[in-house]
Every structure is written in C-alpha cells, then in structure tokens.
Amino acid sequence: MNRMQKLLGSGYLTLVYLFLYVPTACVVFYSFNESQLVSVWSGFSFKWYRALTTDEELISAAWTSLKIGVATAFASVFVGTWAGFVLYRFHRFRGLTLFTAMINAPLVIPEVIQGISLLLLFVALQQAIGWPDRGFFTIWIGHTMLCVSYVAITVQARLASMDESLHEAAADLGATPLRVVLDITLPLIAPALLSGWLLSFTISIDDVLMTAFLSGPDTTLLPIVVFSRVRLGLNPEVNALGTLFILAVTVAVVLNNHWMLKRQRRRELQIAQALRREDASGVEVRHAG
Amino acid sequence: MPNRPTPADTLRPSRPPAPDSEPDFVQLIDVVKKFGATTAVDHVSLSVRRKELFALLGSSGCGKSTLLRLMAGLETPDAGRIVVDGQDITQLPPYQRPVNMMFQSYALFPHMTVEANAAYGLKREGAPRQEIKERVGAALDLVQMSQYAKRKPHQLSGGQQQRAALARSLVKRPKLLLLDEPMSALDKKIRQQTQFELGNILYSVGVTCVLVTHDQEEAMTMADRLAVMNEGRIIQVGTPNEVYEAPTSRFAAEFIGSTNLFEASLAGDESRLFNCKDLEVPLQVHNPMNARMNLAVQISLRPERITLTFEPVDQPTNWAVGTIEQYAYMGSYTLYYVRLKSGRVMAVDMSQLAVRALPRPPDYGDTVYLSWGSDHLVVLTR
Amino acid sequence: MTMGPRPLAWLKSRLPSGRTLVIGTPFVFLLVFFMVPFVAVLIISFADPQMSVPPYTPIAEFRDGYLRITLSLEHYRAVLTDSLYIGSYLYSVEVAALTTVLCLLIGYPACYLIARSSPSKRNLLLMAVMLPFWTSYLIRVYAWIGLLKNQGLINHFLHWLHLIDQPLKLYHNNAGLLIGMVYNYLPYLMLPLYAHFVKLDTTLLEAARVLGARPWQAFFTITVPMSKRAVIAASLLVFIPAVGEYVIPEILGGSNSLMIGRVMWDDFFVNTDWPSASAATGAMVLLLLLPMAWFQRLQKREIGSP
Numbered sequence: 001m002n003r004m005q006k007l008l009g010s011g012y013l014t015l016v017y018l019f020l021y022v023p024t025a026c027v028v029f030y031s032f033n034e035s036q037l038v039s040v041w042s043g044f045s046f047k048w049y050r051a052l053t054t055d056e057e058l059i060s061a062a063w064t065s066l067k068i069g070v071a072t073a074f075a076s077v078f079v080g081t082w083a084g085f086v087l088y089r090f091h092r093f094r095g096l097t098l099f100t101a102m103i104n105a106p107l108v109i110p111e112v113i114q115g116i117s118l119l120l121l122f123v124a125l126q127q128a129i130g131w132p133d134r135g136f137f138t139i140w141i142g143h144t145m146l147c148v149s150y151v152a153i154t155v156q157a158r159l160a161s162m163d164e165s166l167h168e169a170a171a172d173l174g175a176t177p178l179r180v181v182l183d184i185t186l187p188l189i190a191p192a193l194l195s196g197w198l199l200s201f202t203i204s205i206d207d208v209l210m211t212a213f214l215s216g217p218d219t220t221l222l223p224i225v226v227f228s229r230v231r232l233g234l235n236p237e238v239n240a241l242g243t244l245f246i247l248a249v250t251v252a253v254v255l256n257n258h259w260m261l262k263r264q265r266r267r268e269l270q271i272a273q274a275l276r277r278e279d280a281s282g283v284e285v286r287h288a289g
Numbered sequence: 290m291p292n293r294p295t296p297a298d299t300l301r302p303s304r305p306p307a308p309d310s311e312p313d314f315v316q317l318i319d320v321v322k323k324f325g326a327t328t329a330v331d332h333v334s335l336s337v338r339r340k341e342l343f344a345l346l347g348s349s350g351c352g353k354s355t356l357l358r359l360m361a362g363l364e365t366p367d368a369g370r371i372v373v374d375g376q377d378i379t380q381l382p383p384y385q386r387p388v389n390m391m392f393q394s395y396a397l398f399p400h401m402t403v404e405a406n407a408a409y410g411l412k413r414e415g416a417p418r419q420e421i422k423e424r425v426g427a428a429l430d431l432v433q434m435s436q437y438a439k440r441k442p443h444q445l446s447g448g449q450q451q452r453a454a455l456a457r458s459l460v461k462r463p464k465l466l467l468l469d470e471p472m473s474a475l476d477k478k479i480r481q482q483t484q485f486e487l488g489n490i491l492y493s494v495g496v497t498c499v500l501v502t503h504d505q506e507e508a509m510t511m512a513d514r515l516a517v518m519n520e521g522r523i524i525q526v527g528t529p530n531e532v533y534e535a536p537t538s539r540f541a542a543e544f545i546g547s548t549n550l551f552e553a554s555l556a557g558d559e560s561r562l563f564n565c566k567d568l569e570v571p572l573q574v575h576n577p578m579n580a581r582m583n584l585a586v587q588i589s590l591r592p593e594r595i596t597l598t599f600e601p602v603d604q605p606t607n608w609a610v611g612t613i614e615q616y617a618y619m620g621s622y623t624l625y626y627v628r629l630k631s632g633r634v635m636a637v638d639m640s641q642l643a644v645r646a647l648p649r650p651p652d653y654g655d656t657v658y659l660s661w662g663s664d665h666l667v668v669l670t671r
Numbered sequence: 672m673t674m675g676p677r678p679l680a681w682l683k684s685r686l687p688s689g690r691t692l693v694i695g696t697p698f699v700f701l702l703v704f705f706m707v708p709f710v711a712v713l714i715i716s717f718a719d720p721q722m723s724v725p726p727y728t729p730i731a732e733f734r735d736g737y738l739r740i741t742l743s744l745e746h747y748r749a750v751l752t753d754s755l756y757i758g759s760y761l762y763s764v765e766v767a768a769l770t771t772v773l774c775l776l777i778g779y780p781a782c783y784l785i786a787r788s789s790p791s792k793r794n795l796l797l798m799a800v801m802l803p804f805w806t807s808y809l810i811r812v813y814a815w816i817g818l819l820k821n822q823g824l825i826n827h828f829l830h831w832l833h834l835i836d837q838p839l840k841l842y843h844n845n846a847g848l849l850i851g852m853v854y855n856y857l858p859y860l861m862l863p864l865y866a867h868f869v870k871l872d873t874t875l876l877e878a879a880r881v882l883g884a885r886p887w888q889a890f891f892t893i894t895v896p897m898s899k900r901a902v903i904a905a906s907l908l909v910f911i912p913a914v915g916e917y918v919i920p921e922i923l924g925g926s927n928s929l930m931i932g933r934v935m936w937d938d939f940f941v942n943t944d945w946p947s948a949s950a951a952t953g954a955m956v957l958l959l960l961l962p963m964a965w966f967q968r969l970q971k972r973e974i975g976s977p
Contacts, residue, residue: 005886009784013796016781020803020857023814026824030817037822083697093694102701104967108908109959110915112932116939116952117708123725124711145704153970168363169396171383173461174413177689183409187400206807208918213939223809230813230922234820242810249805257798270444 024246031239048240055237058225065205065222068136072143072204073197079144080151080196085185087152088159106149115213118142122214134216142210147200151193158192159185198252313372314339314497315360315465320369322355329355330366331521337465342491342498344512346505346544352521353501357467360499361390374464384413389463393470395454397442403429403453404438410461428456431490447475448483455487459494466491468500472507484510505545509533517541539669542589549592549635550669555584561663562606563588567633573606575664587669592638594665597625597651598658608660609635613651627657635659709956716949717742726943746950755934756951760958763930766920767913770852771906774860777853779902782861783894786868797865804858812851812922819847819923848924855919856909863908867901900969907966911959931955 031049035042052058083103090096106114122138125131132138166188170180186193208223215221229235315337322330329352337343345353358364360371362383370379378386389410397406407428411421429435432452442450451471458466471487472480488511491498502508508515509529517524517532517540525532525541536542539550553563553572560578562571563586572588602608611629623644625637637659644650651657718727719741732739750756785796803811818824819841826838841847871894879889917932924930931951938948 013781013784016777017799019777019854020800023818023854024803024806024811026817027810027814079697079700082693083701086694086697090690090694095698099694099698099701100971101967102705104970105963106705108911108963108966110912110932110955112915112917112935113952113956114705114708116935116948117712118704120711120715120945120949121704121708124714127725141704148701163394163396165392165394165396166398168361168383169390169392170398170409171363172361172388172390173410173457174384175409176384179413184398202805202807206809208809223807226809226813227918227922230809230816234816238810238813242807242813245807245810249807250802253798253802253805257794261794267443274444274446274449 024242027239027242028246031236031243033236033239036234036236048236051237052240052244057220058222058237058241061220061222061225064136064219068139068143068221069201069204071140072147073201075140075144076147076151076200077193077197080148080200081155081189081193083148083152084155084159085181087156103149103152106145107153111146111207111209114145115142115210118145118210119213134214135219138214138216139211139219139221142214143204143207144200146207146210147196147203150199150203151196154192154196155189158189162188202249311339312336314341314374315499316370316372317356317360318370318372320356320359320371321367322352322359322364323367328521330359332369333521333523335516335523335526337497337499338513339497340495341513342488342500342511344500344502344508344515345518346502346508346515347518348503348544351518353503353518354469355521356518357390357469357499357501360465361388361467362386387464388467389458389461389465390467390469391454391458391471393473395442395450395474397450397454397457399442402439402441403434403445403456406442406453407457407460410457414461424460425456428460431459431494432456448479451475451483455490459496462496464497466496466498468498470502471500472502472504480507481510487511509545517544519544535667536589537670539587539589542587542667542669547592547636549590549595551588551590553586553588555580555582555586557582563668567629567631568609569630570608571606572666573663574666574668578668589667589669590661590665592624592636593622593640595635595637595659595661597627597637597639597643597647598660599648599651599655601658602660604660607663607666608658610656610658611635613653613655613657616651616653625651625657627659709953712949712952712956715946716746716953717744718946719743719745720942720944720946725945727945743946746947747954749947750950750954755929756931756954759929759931759934760955762928763914763916763932766848766852766928766930767910767916769849770856770913771860771910773849773853774857774909775902775906778857778861778864779898782864782868786865786871800858800861800865804862808855809918812855812919815847815851815854815923816842819850842923844925845928848920848928851919851923852913852916856913860905860909863905864898864901867898867905871897900972904966904969907962907969911962911966914959915955 032044032046033041034045034047083099087100087103118138118141119134122132122134126133162185166184167180170184171177175183206223208227211221211224212227215224226238226241230238313336315335317333317335320330320333321328331352333352333356335343345356347353355364359366362378362381362385366379370377372378373387376387378388397403398409401409404425407425408421411424416424426435429438432455434449434452434456437445437449437453442453445453451474472483475483484507500508500511512529514526514528515532516526519540524544525537527535532541533545536545536548542548542550551563551565551567551572553565555578556562556564556571560582561574561576563574564571565588574588578584596602601610609627609629611627613625614628614634615626617624620641622638622640625639627635627637629635714730715727718730720726721728728741728743730740730742732741785793785800788796816823820826821838821840821842823842825841826835829835829839841850875893875897876889879893880886884892914930915932915935916930917936920928920930920933935948935951938944938951
C-alpha cells in the first residue's frame, strides 16, 4: 500500500471512529454543564451528579437492576455453558436441528417477539396455577433467555478450538466423564465463561423491551425509568448517569484488554525461553547416567 | 532417496533379547473396526509378550492409530476381543483399563504443573497423598524432569514436554503402555538420541509397550518386534531383522528400506534357478524350491547386498551388467542407479569403503558389473 | 434360568440414561421458555379482546355440557389486510434494509482496514470498536438527541460555519431514526465481519499479486467474493432484529415513522389488544422464518468448518 492509500485509509477510519465516539463524548461533556441546555455552556458543575444521589426512584431502580443483572449472568452462564457443551459433544441425537435452531434464533429474533411471547406464557401460567406474578422471577427468566445463546455459542467455539486429546488423556488416566468436565473442560474455558458472564450482565442491565413486558407493578428497573424520562427529550441527570456508565465500561474494557495482553506476552516470552534453552545445548536431554 | 534403516542388533548392544515368558500378555483377537463404509481395522489378531516393546508400523491411513485407540478404550471395536493379562477389557471404558497412553501431541494439561499432571492419574485412583508424592517424584526422577516439576507445559521445550508426558503415563504402572508417534513432534536432530533414551527408560521400567509410528527407523531402532500394517491388515510380524532380511510379501519388502524386485519364473521342477526377463543370466537362490516349473514369483534383492566392479565376475548366475545412469553421494554411502541392457534399472548401495577399494570412483556412463550371493535373494510368497 | 432383576437395578434401568439427562436439561429449558411461549401466542391470537384480567376471551369453554372452542380469525385478517399493519411492516423492512446497507458501506471498509493494520494498532482499534458495543445502548441512542435537535449541536455547528440558515430537521423524524439505527447496529456488523477478515488467508492475495493482479483487482476478485458468506451472516445479524426495533424509533423517530415494533407495543400497552398483538407476532415470526433459517444454515457451516 502506498502512502496515499495509507493516508486515505487512516482518514477514513478516523471519520468512522469520530462517528462512533462524538455522541458519547458529548454526553460526558455536557454532564458537567451547569446549564440544562445543550446550546449554552454556563460553567463546570457537579450539580447533576449531586441530583443523582438524591433521586430515590433512580437509585432503587438501579439497585433492582443490579440484582437482576447478577442473577441473569449466573443463570445464563450455567444454562448457556451446558447448552454449548451439548452442541460440541453430541453430534447425533433426535432434535439436534431443533436444539440448534433454539439456540440460534434468539440471536436474531426481534426482542419484541420474545417479550410478548414470554409474557403470554407467564400470564397463561398464572391463570392456570396462580403463579408466577410478574416481577423479579419473570424478568429474570426473560433476561436469561436473551443471553443464553451468546454464552452457548461462545462456549462451543472455545471448546471446538481446544485440543480434543486433553479430554482423552484425562479419561485414559482414570477420570470419569463428569470428572473430565470438572477438571479439564471447565478450567480451560474459564475465560469464555467470564466474558459470557460480563456480556449477560451488560445485556440485562441495559434491556428495555423485555423488561417492560415482564415487569410487574412492584418492580421497576433502571432502563425503564431512564427510557420514560428520555422519551420526553433531554434530561441532564441522564447525562450524569450515562457518564458514569461509560466510565465504568471504559475502565473495565481497557483493564481487561491490558491484562490479557500482558498475560499473552508473558506466555510468549516463556515459550521463547524454553525453546532457546533446548537449542543451546542441542542434546540437553542427556544428563549423566 | 530411500531410507537406510540398519538392523536393530548393531544399535543396541546393551539390550538383552525379549523374555520368552508370557507370550500372550496382550492379545488382540480378530478385532474389527469400521467407520461408515471404511474398514479401518480388518480382522487383526496380535500377541504381545510381557515386557516387550512392540511397534505397529505403517503409512497414514493404514489403521495403526485406530488399533491403538481401540486398545486404549477411546474407540470400541465392532467385533473381536482385547485381552490384557488375562482380563477381557474390550467393553471397558478407558478410565477403567489398566492401560495408559502417551499422546502424539503429549496432551499435557496446560493449566496444571508438570507435577500435577503426573499426579492426576493417582489422584483419580484415590491414592493417599504421601504415596502420590513418592511415586510422582520417582517418575520425574526417572525421566530427569524433577527440576521442572513446578513448571507449566508451555514453559517447557518439546523434548521436556515429551518426558513429562512419559512420566505421567508411567506413574500408574500400567500393564500396557501405548505410545502414539512419540517422536513425531521432535526435531530430527534429537530424534535418534531420544529414541535410545526412551527405549532404555521403558526397558528399565519393564513395562509392556505398543508403539505406533510411520517412521521405519524409529520402529527398527526401538522395537523388539514389529508388525507392518496396510489397509487395516497385518502384513508381517517379526523382529526388525526378520522383517528386513526375510520379508514375506512385496509390500513388506518395499515398505522397509528399499529393494530391487524381480519378476521371475522357476526354471525347473526342483530347482534353485529362476529366469527373469530383465536379466541375462538366471537368479540362483540358496534353497531349492519344490514346485511346478514356470511358477511365477517375486524375488527381492537389497541394494546394499550388491557388489559393483569394473571387471566382469566369475560366476554363472546372480550377476548383471549395465551403465551408470544416476548416482547420489550420501556421505557414508553412495547410491547408484544402473541401467541394464534390458532397460531395467537396478539400485546399488555402496559404502564409502567399498567405493574407495575400486581403482577409481564410478561415474556417469561407466560400464559396471553387479554381482551378489545366492543367500541375498529372498523369494516373496505374496 | 434367570432370576428377576433386583429392585434397585430395575429402578436404575428405568431412569433416563446419563446422556439423556445431559442433553435433555438445556433442551427442556429452551423448549419451555422459547418454543412453548409461541404456542401461547398462537392460542391467544385466536381470542377476542375484552376488559378483564387477562384481557382476552377464553378459547375453550365448558358450558351446558358442551365444550365450545371459539377461534376468532379476525385478528389475522386485520394483520394481513389492514394498512396500518402492512404499512408499518413494509416500512420496518425498508428501514432495516437501509440500515443494513449503510452499516455495510461504512463498516466493511473499516473492518478490512483494521484487519490489515499492524498487530498492536489492530488491538487498539478493535478495543475502540468494542467499547461502544459494551456501553449501554440506551445512553448511546439518547446521546443523539442533543446532537440532532433543532437547537442541538449539529445545527449549531453548521450554523456557525455559515452553511445553513434554517436548522436541519433531524430529530423526531425519519432522518434521525436512520442515523440512530446505523449508529446502534454498526458495531454488531463490524465485530463478526472483523473476525472473518482476521482469519483471511493473506497468502491467497499474495498468490494473486504474483500472478499479476493489481491490489484493487485482487480486492474485488478475491477478497470480496470470499467474504460473501460472512457479509451475509453479519447483515442478517443486523437486518432481522432491526425490523422489530422499538426503542430507537420511539426516541429518535417521528410520529409518522411507525415501525412494526411500535405498533405491537401500542397494541399491547396502549390499546390492551393482546389478541391483535399476538396475531401480529405470529405473522411476523412466519415472515422472518426464511431469513432466520438462512442465518441458521450459515451458522452451522461456520461452526462446522475447522
């Protein structure tokens, strides 16, 4: 690629990234604006952040969202990992096509369809046996259904890239199938499990549609509160809340990235050292006797 | 360039012959394994002696790896039985067999140290902690990996990983140890040395081994006996010496080392003479053959058994004359391709000493005489 | 002569095998919470709305010794003929298609460029794409309000540059909707597409160059056709959910940018007409079955390949 092309390329990428970041940058910027209006900058102020701390509705909704987020993350990792493992291990069973369809469909199906259908199920159930009431449980199930597919596919991909002989070696050494999963499979897919957990948590915290359908009168979640405020237009408190979110995510992503890079570099260094040792002595294999 | 395997005897002066006791320690009885339409293992029967190192030799796709996996329990045979030390293990899952395997990729658990890897098998057995510590320590000492006990697999070189994998497979003192292409991941340079060391370790432990490889040199170096496999069947079983010097089939003759094969027919009813259209004089074998005249056979003659001279030889049979068409200088020996009047090309393998004994080194276009003894000819029955 | 099996062994043989349990558990979970709800949708789509809890008539009633099953086909008729439903569905498909095309136009070259940069820069650039992906989408869509309003930043900026006299109408209309959609779905397109480009075998391009192709030629005759499958998969990943999008049209769209998601929401929450919403849901699932099956086939090939 000649210099002109390189310049064009960089220029194009810059534009794309500007497109992606300018809006969120504005949110951050204006969260510190004294004035409510976007058109006027009246001074630097923490006033909207202070307003957040006294906003009862927002705080209690945030707390509920957090609880559901954690519950969803654990449930979807549990079910998703199990489903991903089944996808990887079993290639012939009755209902395989249905199974894969049920895993792939939630990835693309519009959320409004999933929301309505789950709600109708719960309502019908409540009519028949008097349970469940719309609230924590129903939202939890709904969120989990949104996330299970991502975890299943990630886990299956990670398992497929693993050396199959590791499982065989464990079995050969005396591990029953359950033990193989516990001792070998799970520890080696742990990074995939962690990222699945985080993804599920994020999806749950952020979800509007499913939550709206499945909430009851007693449960209010953060995205719903924010959404109803935001429909009416600009809301400076939301700027402050948004900035906090953005900050949290940025810190998490950067830290994770940095940590992963460091780990990878350390590994490469160790491998290179080991190879050098072998080269140097050529037959370092041999010792006296 | 054809390989140059040397008979095992001369490479292992310190290794005593395999013991005669318990000739059927490991038995494979008429084992069959099919994958869809392909038969990977086609009615294979085998016996391995106790403490013997047995090699399965063949090119990829011949079924040797499948046979190994059947012994390990990673596959179940469609028919036949597998017996180890009197116990029928055919239907047992791998974690219940007294068999351990060393994998081609070593399959060391990346999230465990060398020590933990080696201890894994014993932990599954539920052995007491002290015993585990002692036995793991002994195994690591045996392979000289004690100082790397706390390292993780990715911190080890290829040779070190191999030894760690070996230690892990020996800790449980299996009745049968399976080795899947143990040298394939190593650099060619250290392969030969490692073959010796591995063989010595296995002998000192006294474990019965079955080794699978496509490398003839490896099989010839390490094995007490070997089986040549092709297309799911055993072609020939014997010591390296037997299989090399007395192949029973064309496949065996051509697979191990290289050979000159002649299509010949018996010259008389009770005769030692065979007529071959490629040669001007008959081939005379050592032992007379009792069969119909004109019986068609194949006769194998190894290139290194042929003597090359500039002068004609004084014998009525077992010689040929031709011109040197090609040759390759290989350092310790030179390979000559000699074209005979019939158009046939014969391969001749001459050591440096033999070449130096000639008045001058043979060159392109030289007319040379090839001769050999009658005991160097092997009549192939298949 | 054989004895009867002992009770414990007999019981064990009756229980499902380990394999069935392992496969069955997630299977049943998905069946109950994904497939069964669609049965509920189907049933209620045949009911009639009424002021009760729940707000629809029962389908089957046992009265006077008769089992009466009443199936109202009214809602399906409405869904398939009413201009409101048809119109909004067509509009949704239009918006989703436009969004997909724009995302492709912007994202494809970007992904290609990122995949071709040096490893260290690549990592940074990828992280920079993931950041918006992980940030709350509500916040990100909200962020555009301040930019698109008549008194918003974009109009201010353009006015300041003396490029416009009157503010551009970008908020609460189709333009704002489209901008918001592209903004939201771009990372969803870029991540799988990038994963494809990173796996691309550059030796193929080198072979093409050696055979005499110029960089542009190599790009269009090799790179583009090879990425066909990945492009389709990524596009479906954007298109199908975009059809049912609700939040973005609600926040950034106008009252005339009626997407099917809003229609269904309104039916449900504003009109409390659950049967209509169910019928619309059922119809939409049927209409989306083909693209979804297509996506499923692409995924299977992707996962099946080594």
